[in-house]
Amino acid sequence: MAQKTVSSSKKPIPHGLSADDCVAMYRAMVLTRAYDDRGFKLQRQGRIGFYAGSFGEEATQIGTAYAGDEADWYFTSYRQPGIALFRGLPLQTMMDNLFCNSRDVVKGRQMPVHYTGRQQHFLSVSSVIGTQIIQGVGCAMGIKIKGDRGVVFTYLGDGATSANDFHSGMNFAGVTKAPVIFVLVNNQYAISTPLSKQTAVEVLADKAKAYGFLGIQVDGNDVLAVYAAAMDAKRRAEAGEGPTLLELKTYRAGPHSSSDDPSRYRTEEQTQHWLERDPLTVLKNHMISFGIWDDTYETCFVEEANAMLGDAVKQAEAVGEPSWDTLFTDVYTYKSQTLADQEQDIMAHEQGLDLKNEGEFPL
Amino acid sequence: MAQKTVSSSKKPIPHGLSADDCVAMYRAMVLTRAYDDRGFKLQRQGRIGFYAGSFGEEATQIGTAYAGDEADWYFTSYRQPGIALFRGLPLQTMMDNLFCNSRDVVKGRQMPVHYTGRQQHFLSVSSVIGTQIIQGVGCAMGIKIKGDRGVVFTYLGDGATSANDFHSGMNFAGVTKAPVIFVLVNNQYAISTPLSKQTAVEVLADKAKAYGFLGIQVDGNDVLAVYAAAMDAKRRAEAGEGPTLLELKTYRAGPHSSSDDPSRYRTEEQTQHWLERDPLTVLKNHMISFGIWDDTYETCFVEEANAMLGDAVKQAEAVGEPSWDTLFTDVYTYKSQTLADQEQDIMAHEQGLDLKNEGEFPL
């Protein structure tokens, strides 16, 4: 793909990574960003109902995803679309989720950005902060009990460190030495709440000290540093040396979600300051120093991503709503009589009614 | 009260304490132990329904109670009868609680050992592990918001460090710098669960490191050390220097409660080993070294305590059950119609029925 910029004094690529690896990471981060851009745009255009993005946090996702293999599990929050993509959840599947259409794996039941990928070992995302943390530990306990191979990466934000499930998750992991890695994406905000109002501790990684295992803080904008730390944590977990709390220090460069207005609680300068360490730029600079950078990456990968995205959006939008009978399945493995009655009642009497438009009913 | 044993080389009494203070502490610990003995005995005799004692943990109670004054608050668990006694909750009131009789402050609604002392700033005890921890922090936040004097001592066991309320309590305290002292009575067991299955951390005081404030471990069987640490924590709290986690390392020398059989999960030798550092003996040895010990303390204070206890038991036992109308009050400040109806129904139809004896109804 075109010629490389040749650097005069090449640094070696660290952590056992190849040039191809670096390119793959860069490309995955570009795709993540393009995906987020599109998500917000679709929301602003009123084509999807909600979006929450990870702008500025791409390295936390791709660095940790790159450390995983098929046996590993990812228990994420709503802010890791890059992981789902990298794990191989088809872009079309993700777009169908954003449109909550009839092809959506979860049948339009969840808000956008709540992905599910059984095959990818990507747990169905919850909106409830923190619940996946202890669940991830339980999954890792399961791996250990069964003597299987694999580790669990369980993601959380700085805000989530205050949640009950963080405490129980960290504690159960410490006691059981389950093969789990807590990926703490410290983007310094929980909606409007800054870290200083979330905890009195200076370094979030220090929270591991309460649970008897290792916590380390890593530059979350440097995908190579993230990858190295994740690999190290994974090696320790697999060797039975216990869990790791990996604090990835970064910055939520966008709004909390499409419902949020960050100008109410922080300045544009602050955000610009952080963007000087944009994870894409950080990796680009690394690649330049390794002598493996190609200027076309910047444009090609974006174009490639946008083409895929445009296609996926078109297809997702062409698909209608889930059919009404999806309202009544998957509550249990069977359909209870009560639910069957409710289905029957609605199907018999309301199919065809224009329920969205209540205009016919005067107030 | 008789002559003192004179020691050849007297050590000075530390921490600004006087001889009278030491005697008062010793006496309070003796009373606590005698009270616990009586409680278990009453339960075994079937005269009260339940008991949970603090045998071996007397110094944790008296040392921290001695550091308090009227403005301070005590949010305890079920295992701190010595605090209630020391704070001036009348022995008779406590005994009425054990008998859950008509004079019981809480009208026989709670199990024995769940004391309540508004005037003593002694919070109504809950059975639910940990709930008082964050409540104590809230109380301390209240003191701070109103700019009042006073600190809150909030008690918890080693098991309770795993509870949600510990996490939120520690975190809120760290962030708000509320004047609160977490008195962590590490008696090394949560019912049958040893500390090693509770947490992977070696020193529980280290848990404070997750919350950005000071944690210290103290010999919980040495009442003077406990007192000194509590005074220090209190001084810091009052000075706005923030909360302290005070780990008092001790040992639950008795069963968890009258329902527990510790021989199922630990050896008698282990317990005997710990009893070599019986807090009463530790203080006695201190007092000998200060030249202020009097052999009669051992017997006199026990006799004094037993006399009071015998009297209180007699009086508590002479009092009948709470009247049925107490079932219907204090749910709200008013009586709802629903509850009034339920009261009316029961009072009209069941007063006089021998409800305890269902023999008249054949199965």
Added chain:
Amino acid sequence: MATATTETKTMLGAINQALFEEMARDENVVVLGEDVGLNGGVFRATEGLQAQFGEDRVLDSPLSETGIVGSAIGMAIYGLKPVAEIQFADYIYPAFDQIVSELAKMRYRSGGEFTSPVVIRTPYGGGIRGGHYHSQSPEAYFCHTPGLQVVIPSTPADARGLLKSAIRGNDPVIFFEPKKLYRSTKQAVATDPEAALVPIGPCHVVQPGTDVSIFCYGAMVEVVQRAANKAASDDGVSVEIVDLRTLCPLDVAGIVASVQKTGRAIVVHEAPKTCGYGAEISATLAEKAIEYLEAPVVRVAGLDTPFPFTLEYVYMPHPARVYRAIQDVMAF
């Protein structure tokens, strides 16, 4: 009704006003919750409070509902009057233990020595395309918990008047705010801080009628009104609409009186039907008014499933479904 004494407000505006008024009236009133300070709450219900009353009395809490409610209980024990915000009712569950085990039982278990009259405000209900975790209606859990009062307004004026009563009362209140109505309608709201308080307890007959009583609350009141209008105009059915306002303790006399008059009853709520609040209304009538009932007591409720996203408009009770229930009970 001089214009000087009222101002037209949304429900959010009315709630915000109530908080301003009560914080100004009583310096013991404090507000706490996630993002309630600088950000004014994610719905802006607490907008401006921190600027006015300071960070001490308007606290941005860490992300812990356990901590919010637990610390509020402690503050209340100390003598403050905390008004805690839970960002969405869907996130009240981490605080469930503090609410059910502690808040609800404190007065009873301490023989009245300790009380914790905390007010917990929380937006609830569907209709805003919030899906699974931004739409739930968990009121029944709290109504089944003795010691709690459960209050739900359906108009801006009621929201202000009930919230003020809740804050002035000495018992804990779970105050559910129908977020679908937050900005959707405006109403004249009293501006005198002492005017137009709405008492906790009695239900409110929104529209008297003679043929069928419909019990409802929150965003469902409007849905019922639409259905009732159609029933009146198309079929000449006279519907009595009863807005419960206080769900717990229930105004038993009020609902029984209505059914004694109409002989027919329907309950409408958004929460799942099974063991929902409607069951209590039906059961109360089956117990106390069966001789007046001329038709089955019908519950129009959310489905017995989690709350969906795309198809929420099918899931939630809507005027057509309520209208059908009216037809059914009239035809019985």
Added chain:
Amino acid sequence: MATATTETKTMLGAINQALFEEMARDENVVVLGEDVGLNGGVFRATEGLQAQFGEDRVLDSPLSETGIVGSAIGMAIYGLKPVAEIQFADYIYPAFDQIVSELAKMRYRSGGEFTSPVVIRTPYGGGIRGGHYHSQSPEAYFCHTPGLQVVIPSTPADARGLLKSAIRGNDPVIFFEPKKLYRSTKQAVATDPEAALVPIGPCHVVQPGTDVSIFCYGAMVEVVQRAANKAASDDGVSVEIVDLRTLCPLDVAGIVASVQKTGRAIVVHEAPKTCGYGAEISATLAEKAIEYLEAPVVRVAGLDTPFPFTLEYVYMPHPARVYRAIQDVMAF
């Protein structure tokens, strides 16, 4: 019914046996909870399991119900079959968020891709002088939560048979064990691991009758039996006793059929009356069987207060109160 194939057991013994059998049958079954290992549980329901199956499959957990349920969900997602013990139902509330937000909704929200068929066993109910926090009956909360199955046995054989079905099933179950009955009665219990499973779903007519149906479960079945015997012998009233066994999903057809026959209904439970499970039974009847009802549907339930210690014998439904209800509905 050869003696060789049954053994006389208490309910605790039967539960313990069920756990042994299912752990032996399926190596994916694991047990976790506070004190369940070496100590065999505070009630000894898990006695001997750790010695037999090892510490990996019988885990003494830290003191965190959030952690117990949350980790069990994770294990179930991984493919294990966790049977979690909550030491007392009163302590299930710290796990409420994991149960209501996650356990109940996992299958639905993931379109069936992820499931968490955890069984949560927990002793519940009064009658053991446990006071405020060792006596509660929180079943209604869980019955109002779509996605959960709620099961309550009333005999040793049912306890074993239902628990085994729960463990073999693919949906989450909240399994409430009436601790008053743990040791109070013995019954012949099958010893063949594949025999005498009791299906989740259908209610069970304990005693057929023609005059009044009484719906009950857990420790109340025996209370109802006493009252029914008296009504039969003193007044010649024929009571049909229906043990619900599975509260959620409710066997609607079963309860309606009973009332179609008897024309009268009483529900008995220990939990507070308001919004208790009895309300659902009443409401179902008021909706589906009103034309058969010859008397009010009476709920005999716990009071709308927290659970008391000394006077629990007044608080709890007892035979005299149930008998009075029978007289009332017969006299209506």
